[in-house]
Amino acid sequence: MYFSDLGVIALILALGFALYTVVASVLGAVRSAPQLVQSAKRSLLAVTFFLLLASAALVLSFLTHDFGVGYVAQHSSRAMPWYFTTAAFYGGQEGSLLYWALMLSIFSAIFVFTSKRAPAALVPYVMATLMATEAFFVIVLTSVSNPFARSPIIPADGAGLNPLLMDPGMLVHPPMLLMGYMSFALPYAFAVAAMITGNLSSEWLRSIRRWTLAAWTIQTTGLILGAWWAYHVLGWGGYWGWDPVENAALLPWLTATAFLHSTMVQERRGMLKVWNLFLIIASFALSIFGTFEVRSGVISSVHSFAYSDIGEYYLVFLVIVIVFSSALFLWRLPQLRPEQEFDSVISREGVFLLNNLLLIGMTFATLWGTLFPLISAFVRGQTMTVGPPFYNQVVSPLIAVLIVAMGVGPLLAWRRTSRSALWRNLSVPAILAALCAVVLPIFGVIDIAANIGFSVCAFSAGAILYELWRGARVRHSHGEPYLVALYMLFNRYRQRYGGYLVHLGLVLLIVGVIGSHYFQQQRDAVLKPGQDTNIAGYRLTYLGNIDTKESDKETITAQLQVWSNGQLQSYIYPGRITYHNYGDQPASLIPINTFGFTDLYVVLTDWNGAAQATIRIFVNPLVSLVWYGGVLMLIGGVICWWPERRRTLAAARSAAKPDVAVGAGIADGGVVV
Amino acid sequence: MSDERIVKGSWRQRRSLFVLLAALALLAAVWFWLAFAVPRQQTLDQHVKNVASQLRCPVCQGESVADSPALLAQQMRQVIREQLQAGRSDQDIVQYFASRYGEQNVVWSPPRQGFTLLAWIVPIALVAGGVVFLFFVLRDWQASSVPVGAPGPAAVSTKPHRQNDHEEEGTSEDSALEYYRAQIEHELAADDPLFRRYETEAK
Numbered sequence: 055m056y057f058s059d060l061g062v063i064a065l066i067l068a069l070g071f072a073l074y075t076v077v078a079s080v081l082g083a084v085r086s087a088p089q090l091v092q093s094a095k096r097s098l099l100a101v102t103f104f105l106l107l108a109s110a111a112l113v114l115s116f117l118t119h120d121f122g123v124g125y126v127a128q129h130s131s132r133a134m135p136w137y138f139t140t141a142a143f144y145g146g147q148e149g150s151l152l153y154w155a156l157m158l159s160i161f162s163a164i165f166v167f168t169s170k171r172a173p174a175a176l177v178p179y180v181m182a183t184l185m186a187t188e189a190f191f192v193i194v195l196t197s198v199s200n201p202f203a204r205s206p207i208i209p210a211d212g213a214g215l216n217p218l219l220m221d222p223g224m225l226v227h228p229p230m231l232l233m234g235y236m237s238f239a240l241p242y243a244f245a246v247a248a249m250i251t252g253n254l255s256s257e258w259l260r261s262i263r264r265w266t267l268a269a270w271t272i273q274t275t276g277l278i279l280g281a282w283w284a285y286h287v288l289g290w291g292g293y294w295g296w297d298p299v300e301n302a303a304l305l306p307w308l309t310a311t312a313f314l315h316s317t318m319v320q321e322r323r324g325m326l327k328v329w330n331l332f333l334i335i336a337s338f339a340l341s342i343f344g345t346f347e348v349r350s351g352v353i354s355s356v357h358s359f360a361y362s363d364i365g366e367y368y369l370v371f372l373v374i375v376i377v378f379s380s381a382l383f384l385w386r387l388p389q390l391r392p393e394q395e396f397d398s399v400i401s402r403e404g405v406f407l408l409n410n411l412l413l414i415g416m417t418f419a420t421l422w423g424t425l426f427p428l429i430s431a432f433v434r435g436q437t438m439t440v441g442p443p444f445y446n447q448v449v450s451p452l453i454a455v456l457i458v459a460m461g462v463g464p465l466l467a468w469r470r471t472s473r474s475a476l477w478r479n480l481s482v483p484a485i486l487a488a489l490c491a492v493v494l495p496i497f498g499v500i501d502i503a504a505n506i507g508f509s510v511c512a513f514s515a516g517a518i519l520y521e522l523w524r525g526a527r528v529r530h531s532h533g534e535p536y537l538v539a540l541y542m543l544f545n546r547y548r549q550r551y552g553g554y555l556v557h558l559g560l561v562l563l564i565v566g567v568i569g570s571h572y573f574q575q576q577r578d579a580v581l582k583p584g585q586d587t588n589i590a591g592y593r594l595t596y597l598g599n600i601d602t603k604e605s606d607k608e609t610i611t612a613q614l615q616v617w618s619n620g621q622l623q624s625y626i627y628p629g630r631i632t633y634h635n636y637g638d639q640p641a642s643l644i645p646i647n648t649f650g651f652t653d654l655y656v657v658l659t660d661w662n663g664a665a666q667a668t669i670r671i672f673v674n675p676l677v678s679l680v681w682y683g684g685v686l687m688l689i690g691g692v693i694c695w696w697p698e699r700r701r702t703l704a705a706a707r708s709a710a711k712p713d714v715a716v717g718a719g720i721a722d723g724g725v726v727v
Numbered sequence: 728m729s730d731e732r733i734v735k736g737s738w739r740q741r742r743s744l745f746v747l748l749a750a751l752a753l754l755a756a757v758w759f760w761l762a763f764a765v766p767r768q769q770t771l772d773q774h775v776k777n778v779a780s781q782l783r784c785p786v787c788q789g790e791s792v793a794d795s796p797a798l799l800a801q802q803m804r805q806v807i808r809e810q811l812q813a814g815r816s817d818q819d820i821v822q823y824f825a826s827r828y829g830e831q832n833v834v835w836s837p838p839r840q841g842f843t844l845l846a847w848i849v850p851i852a853l854v855a856g857g858v859v860f861l862f863f864v865l866r867d868w869q870a871s872s873v874p875v876g877a878p879g880p881a882a883v884s885t886k887p888h889r890q891n892d893h894e895e896e897g898t899s900e901d902s903a904l905e906y907y908r909a910q911i912e913h914e915l916a917a918d919d920p921l922f923r924r925y926e927t928e929a930k
Contacts, residue, residue, distance in 0.1 A: 419850035441835035474740035
């Protein structure tokens with residue numbers, strides 16, 4: 055018996071238990087039989103166990119080089135190091151599906167373990183939704199896309215992994231992004247449960263918010279890692295190309311971001327219930343759409359490593375999700391009434407509405423651009439490409455307004471704000487922005503778009519830092535040293551100050567994007583040994599080429615010296631690796647030297663024998679800020695998500711009752727003097 | 728509260744409004760100056776890159792002519808350089824490549840005419856429609872929520888805890904405001920050991 059046989063058995067058992075969980079939990083809820091619900095919980099854990107078993111079987115098949123399994127033969131070879139062999143688990147269509155299913159079951163198990171915190175009436179329906187989704191994936195896994203399928207002829211060695219995937223990024227980015235896509239299933243399950251039971255209490259809101267926050271943080275990490283990986287591997291000097299696959303990962307992130315903001319309005323004011331449900335359903339549908347798009351090859355993309363014919367299954371699933379959710383939604387709609395009325399446009403609620411409008415605008419523009427080639431092909435029979443220039447022009451203005459709103463929002467109070475306080479609080483960041491706009495041209499930044507972008511970022515960063523400073527000053531005036539005061543702010547009001555950290559991270563990221571987009575320099579040079587080329591104050595001296603042949607690949611690198619300020623900084627070796635199994639897909643070795651926030655990025659584009667090289671050099675200013683900003687967003691997300699102590703929680707709950715409108719202003723840490 | 732303090736307070740309010748307006752005016756002036764007065768200085772290299780990034784490399788996977796290392800892209804960049812030196816406009820050059828390689832192969836963003844204009848108009852129309860929709864919805868909500876005879880939003884400042892300096896809040900001697908402040912301090916004391924300590928110390 056092979057490990058693969060064990061895998062097949064485990065998958066079939068997982069499917070059985072998943073279906074049982076759906077039936078048992080729904081029956082348990084309808085007949086209010088707690089034993090059935092308890093049984094469903096145990097059966098859900100059994101699903102997790104069997105999927106873990108199936109995954110272990112696949113990993114073991116890889117590690118034992120069982121090339122009788124078609125999937126193993128196609129995605130690994132004996133020469134690969136053990137970590138890439140393990141990572142090849144999710145390197146293709148079937149394995150990534152198994153990974154998806156595994157992660158969904160693990161998250162479901164975490165839900166079961168923490169289900170005491172969720173409203174009891176919702177638990178069975180959440181489990182049923184999760185396991186129905188799980189059942190879909192396991193059905194696909196056991197029928198059309200089985201990773202354990204064996205072929206009669208056993209090859210001596212496998213084909214190896216796609217060269218672009220043979221990179222450390224492979225170990226972190228795909229698992230994160232797939233987990234991110236998957237994790238939108240949990241908020242969706244909560245939404246479905248709420249629509250079925252009609253329970254949209256504040257406990258429900260808290261649960262769904264926490265799961266969405268987790269999903270958002272994971273997806274943020276996945277996106278940033280993806281950008282970082284593309285930057286290090288693809289060799290075009292950039293990190294985001296508005297490729298359909300990248301867009302697909304961005305779409306649910308945008309709607310989840312909108313949800314995280316608008317639920318605060320629901321938490322505080324009991325408004326926007328319908329809209330929030332819509333956003334959650336949209337996030338899940340978009341994440342399924344993204345997976346469908348990547349698989350189906352309907353829209354051509356750079357990053358699709360997993361084309362297959364199971365696209366239509368996803369399409370069917372997507373249609374089911376949309377129809378089912380819409381039906382529930384319409385059925386529940388008459389009972390969803392806002393608890394309170396809107397007071398003033400100039401209020402926190404007002405800015406959140408603007409935030410939602412902008413995020414939805416971006417989502418739609420991105421989706422529209424992604425689908426437009428299809429629409430064009432359908433309507434006039436001619437396909438076309440929609441590339442970065444389109445997205446840059448449509449999305450950038452929306453981002454600029456969003457960043458301004460991000461600065462203004464925290465300065466506004468719930469319900470309505472006194473104008474005079476608003477003017478005073480706005481004037482500090484506005485002065486900063488004006489200073490920034492005036493100073494930048496002096497340093498030679500005369501591009502209007504860049505100037506607007508930087509000034510807007512200065513405004514928003516100024517507003518956030520001013521808010522932090524005011525909070526710290528209030529606590530300082532009550533006898534705390536400034537550092538302790540700052541720590542206490544973050545410790546006591548995690549959601550609010552974690553949110554500020556995310557905002558600061560986004561501002562940093564945008565500054566990095568503006569810097570590397572508008573001020574990137576690029577030079578192509580054909581060099582012979584001893585010749586050098588200059589760019590932006592750096593001098594590169596070419597020494598020669600090195601050719602290394604190994605059993606499975608050939609590596610050609612050019613050796614160059616990097617000089618800056620008359621001093622030798624380092625030797626760099628841009629190169630090209632050609633794997634024998636993937637002769638037409640060479641991978642680049644790209645040395646990236648970071649000086650301050652500026653990257654010197656060198657790509658070997660061509661060579662001739664041992665003594666001539668064509669290199670392409672990019673100088674990317676401020677690009678490091680993209681990564682720092684991303685890390686800051688991640689930290690902020692984790693701070694927001696981190697569980698609060700029970701005492702604080704109870705206090706926040708009692709204060710968050712919407713009838714005490716002013717008290718509600720404090721619950722998230724409104725600084726009061 | 729004396730009349731003098733009210734005058735002083737309202738002047739301070741106005742001062743911060745003036746500062747804000749001055750900063751915004753400065754921003755507008757700088758941007759206006761950058762947009763219209765500063766000549767667009769771009770070197771030939773930058774100009775070539777600008778045009779090339781508007782074009783998709785026909786033989787590559789999702790790369791622009793500016794980014795691609797492919798031979799064809801290199802030749803196309805050379806052609807762009809020659810045509811720019813010959814004084815042709817960006818639009819002409821894009822048109823030239825579109826007619827040569829086929830619109831769907833090289834044009835990277837949908838042309839703003841005919842059917843492909845939809846690609847641009849629909850998202851913009853949607854956002855504009857959203858703004859209008861929000862405007863009407865908010866107006867309705869507001870109209871239904873302000874009871875007859877109640878003071879309008881401008882006259883009320885219900886959020887005293889946003890202010891750092893009470894002194895600057897000229898109109899803050901409202902009985903409602905005092906009530907809110909007491910309530911806030913009460914809740915804070917219940918919630919926060921630090922403030923509770925402060926309260927007991929004050930006693």
